[in-house]
Structures are given as C-alpha cells and as structure tokens.
Amino acid sequence: VGAVGGLLAGLLGIGGGLIYILAFTYYLNQYELSSAELVRFIVSNSIFAVFFAGLSGTARQVFLKNFYFRETITAIPGILGALLFSIIIVSADWYTQEKFSLLVLAMLALLGYRMFKRSRATSQQADIVMDDLPAKNYAISGLFSGILSAVSGFGGGIVLIPVLSGFMRLNIRIAA
Numbered sequence: 001v002g003a004v005g006g007l008l009a010g011l012l013g014i015g016g017g018l019i020y021i022l023a024f025t026y027y028l029n030q031y032e033l034s035s036a037e038l039v040r041f042i043v044s045n046s047i048f049a050v051f052f053a054g055l056s057g058t059a060r061q062v063f064l065k066n067f068y069f070r071e072t073i074t075a076i077p078g079i080l081g082a083l084l085f086s087i088i089i090v091s092a093d094w095y096t097q098e099k100f101s102l103l104v105l106a107m108l109a110l111l112g113y114r115m116f117k118r119s120r121a122t123s124q125q126a127d128i129v130m131d132d133l134p135a136k137n138y139a140i141s142g143l144f145s146g147i148l149s150a151v152s153g154f155g156g157g158i159v160l161i162p163v164l165s166g167f168m169r170l171n172i173r174i175a176a
Contacts, residue, residue, distance in 0.1 A: 005053050017053075017154035020046040021104060024153075036093035039100040043089060046153030047082070054155065061176070068174050073135060074142030074164075078156050081146025089150065104152055107159070114162055133168060141168065 001023040024042045033041065061067045089095050145160040157176075164175035 002049065002053075005049060017046055017050045017149075017152070017158055018108075020049045021153050034093070035096040035098065038097050039095050040090055042100070043086070043150070043153040047086065047149065047155070050149075050153070050155035054157070057157075066173060066176075074138045074145070074160060076142065077139045078142035078146035078149070078160070081143040082150040082156070083146075085147050085150035095151070100151075104154075107148065107152055107154065111158065111162060114166055133170070137168060 001019060005017075005019040021042060024045050028038055028041050028045075058067070141160060141163050142156075145156040145163065148154070148159045149156045161172075161175050164170040165172045
C-alpha cells in the first residue's frame with residue numbers, strides 16, 4: 001500500500017492519500033473502535049503516510065528540475081490549516097465515520113466531475129503563470145487544501161492541484 005501510494009505521489013503529484021484512506025479504512029474496521037476513534041486513526045495514519053509520500057514526490061520533482069520554489073507560497077497556510085483542524089478532530093468526538101465517509105465521497109464526486117468536465121472541454125486559453133495571480137489566491141488555496149487534508153486524510157495535492165490547474169488556470173506542471 002505504501003509503495004502504490006508513493007508511486008502515485010511521484011507520478012501524479014497528488015500523494016497517496018486516496019490509496020491510504022481505502023487501505024486504512026479496510027484494515028482498521030477489523031478492530032473494535034468507536035466511530036470517532038476510527039476516523040482519528042484513519043486520518044492520522046493517512047496524513048503520516050502522505051507526509052512521506054509527499055517528500056518522495058518532492059524529491060522526484062527536484063531531481064527532474066521541475067520544482068518551483070516560489071510557488072510553494074501555498075504551503076504555509078496549508079500546513080497551518082491542516083494542523084489546526086487535526087487538533088480539532090483529535091480533541092473531540094464530533095467527527096464520526098459517517099461524516100468522514102460523506103466528506104470523502106463528496107470530494108471524490110467533485111474531483112471526478114471536474115476531471116470529466118475539463119477533459120470534455122476544449123480550452124483555448126493559455127495557462128496562467130504565478131505572476132499573473134495575487135498571492136492571496138495562493139494563500140487561500142493553501143489554507144483550504146490544508147483544512148480538507150486534515151478532515152479527509154487525502155493530503156493537500158488531491159485538492160490543491162485541481163484548484164490551481166483547473167480553477168486558477170495555473171500550468172499543471174507548476175501546480176504539481
């Protein structure tokens with residue numbers, strides 16, 4: 001599972017969060033955990049694994065000379081959002097497996113719809129570069145992806161790359 005997640009992180013830039021969520025849900029359901037505990041274990045283990053998958057993906061991008069340091073402006077608000085919401089999830093029992101499952105399904109449906117819509121559309125617009133957009137857009141995107149990363153366990157890339165490349169029209173190579 002770790003190898004498949006790491007491979008996805010390196011090839012697609014989205015991290016292995018999707019693989020980890022499915023695997024951890026399957027394996028942890030075998031234990032007698034409360035709904036809130038199960039979500040905590042799934043999210044925390046997924047975030048831990050996503051961290052290392054992200055490191056390997058970043059190393060690959062640096063090796064390929066495809067690393068854009070200036071564009072990492074989204075990372076700081078992303079980290080802060082993920083930390084804050086991780087603490088909120090761990091400190092209370094309000095986030096149950098049902099809420100977690102609904103959120104994950106909603107995110108997957110939205111991402112699937114977005115991919116399908118984009119693949120059918122013919123885009124005549126040129127990709128935008130970092131200098132064309134205000135820095136606050138990247139900070140908001142980072143914060144949003146950090147929060148969703150914490151509550152879903154997916155990792156920020158599965159949210160951030162479609163936001164940067166689809167909604168903000170940033171070149172996919174730079175977004176990854």
